Amino acid sequence: FHSCHLWTVCPVFIIHLCFEHQLRQTVQRFCQEKLAPYADEIDKTNEFPRMRDFWKEMGELGLLGVTAPVEYGGTGLGYLDHVIVMEEISRVSAAIALSYGAHSNLCVNQMVRHANQKQKEKYMPKLMTGEHVGALAMSETNSGSDVVSMKLTAKKQGDHYVLNGNKFWITNGPDADVLIVYAKTDPEAAARGITAFIVEKGMPGFSTAQKLDKLGMRGSNTCELVFEDCKVPGENILGPLNKGVYVLMSGLDLERLVLSAGPVGIMQAVLDHAIPYLHVREAFGQKIGHFQLMQGKMADMYTRLNSCRQYLYNVARACDKGHFSAKDCAGVILYCAENATQVALDGIQCLGGNGYINDYPMGRFLRDAKLYEIGAGTSEVRRMIIGRAFNALFK
Incomplete structure (x- = not known):
C-alpha cells in the first residue's frame, strides 16, 4: 500500500484501507477456526x-463493542469497521451474525447513546x-413496525415500575442477560408515553417462553418474553x-446500517460456493461455468x-463522518436484502439439483x-421511509 500513488495524496485514507484489510483478515481467520x-x-x-x-472469544478480540x-x-472504532x-461473520453463519448484531448494535449501541454514567x-464491561x-425487545405479536400499538405496560409503584405483558420475535431472548425493553408508561399518551428500561435476567416476574422454530436464521435464538408483575x-x-x-428511533438508522452487512456476507458466501462449483461440474464435455447462461x-x-x-x-463512511440519513439507511438494507435473496436463488440454480439438497449450504x-426482507422493518416499511423522506422536501 505504501508504494501506491495515493499514499502521497491521501495517507489517512491508505492507513484506513490497511486497517480495514487487517480487520477483515482477523475476523475471517477467527470465524473459520471458531465458527x-x-x-x-x-x-x-x-x-x-x-x-x-x-x-467470550469475540469479546477477547474486541468485536462485541466495535463502536463503543x-x-x-x-474498541472505539467506526461503523465501517462494524x-x-x-x-465476515455473516459470510460463515448468518444466524450467529444476527445474534451478534442484536448484541453489539441493538443493545450496546443504545447503551452507548442513552445510558447514564x-x-x-x-452493564457495559x-x-x-x-x-x-x-x-433489545420492542416487537410484540401484533406490533412490529407499529411501535405505538405495543401492549406491554409499566406502572410506577414507589421507586419501581411493574411491567406486565409480552414481547415476541426477540433475537437473543433465550440467552440474554441484559435486555433493553420498551413499555408504555402512559398508555393515554400514545407515542409520548413509551419508556425504555434495562431489564436483567433473573428479575422477579420476568421469564422467557417458547423458543421459535424459524425457517432460517436457525441457531440465532428467538423467543417470547413474558412479564408478570416484573x-x-x-x-x-x-x-x-x-x-x-x-x-x-435514534438508533434505528444505525441498526439498519449494521444489519445491512448481513445480506452482503450471505451474498459473498453464495459466490464462495457457486463460482468454484461452476468450474468443477461438467456437462456436455465442458465445465458448466463456460456456458454463456452460467457466465x-x-x-x-x-x-x-x-x-x-x-x-x-459509502453509507457507513458517511455515518462515521456524522452524516446520518434515514433515507439511505433504509435504502441500503432494502437494496442489500432483496439482492441477497435473488443471489441466493441464483446460487441454487447454478448448482442445479445439488443446490436443492441440504448436503450443500445454498438452501x-x-x-x-x-429474514432481512422482514426483520428490522419490512421492505415495505423501508420504501415508505424513503418515500416520506422525499415528500418532506416538498412540504
Whole structure:
C-alpha cells in the first residue's frame, strides 16, 4: 500500500484501507477456526452449544463493542469497521451474525447513546467481554413496525415500575442477560408515553417462553418474553421517561446500517460456493461455468454483491463522518436484502439439483437471506421511509 500513488495524496485514507484489510483478515481467520466447523450443524439443530464460549472469544478480540468507547471496554472504532465485522461473520453463519448484531448494535449501541454514567459502568464491561449477552425487545405479536400499538405496560409503584405483558420475535431472548425493553408508561399518551428500561435476567416476574422454530436464521435464538408483575427499579430507565420512541428511533438508522452487512456476507458466501462449483461440474464435455447462461449468472451475482457492498460502505463512511440519513439507511438494507435473496436463488440454480439438497449450504443461504426482507422493518416499511423522506422536501 505504501508504494501506491495515493499514499502521497491521501495517507489517512491508505492507513484506513490497511486497517480495514487487517480487520477483515482477523475476523475471517477467527470465524473459520471458531465458527465455520459448526455452521451446518447450527442450522440443522437450531442450537449452538458453544455459543457462550464463542461470545467470550469475540469479546477477547474486541468485536462485541466495535463502536463503543474504550473507557467502557469497547474498541472505539467506526461503523465501517462494524459492518465489516458483521459481514465476515455473516459470510460463515448468518444466524450467529444476527445474534451478534442484536448484541453489539441493538443493545450496546443504545447503551452507548442513552445510558447514564452509572448504567454504563454497571452493564457495559460485561457486555464487552462476552460474559453477558445483550438483546433489545420492542416487537410484540401484533406490533412490529407499529411501535405505538405495543401492549406491554409499566406502572410506577414507589421507586419501581411493574411491567406486565409480552414481547415476541426477540433475537437473543433465550440467552440474554441484559435486555433493553420498551413499555408504555402512559398508555393515554400514545407515542409520548413509551419508556425504555434495562431489564436483567433473573428479575422477579420476568421469564422467557417458547423458543421459535424459524425457517432460517436457525441457531440465532428467538423467543417470547413474558412479564408478570416484573419489578424494574426506576434507576433502570434508559433515557428520559416517556421518551422511549425517541430512544428507539435514534438508533434505528444505525441498526439498519449494521444489519445491512448481513445480506452482503450471505451474498459473498453464495459466490464462495457457486463460482468454484461452476468450474468443477461438467456437462456436455465442458465445465458448466463456460456456458454463456452460467457466465451471465456469475456476472449478475458478482455485480449485485459489489454494488450492495459499495452502497453499504459509502453509507457507513458517511455515518462515521456524522452524516446520518434515514433515507439511505433504509435504502441500503432494502437494496442489500432483496439482492441477497435473488443471489441466493441464483446460487441454487447454478448448482442445479445439488443446490436443492441440504448436503450443500445454498438452501441455508436462501432461508437466512429472506429474514432481512422482514426483520428490522419490512421492505415495505423501508420504501415508505424513503418515500416520506422525499415528500418532506416538498412540504
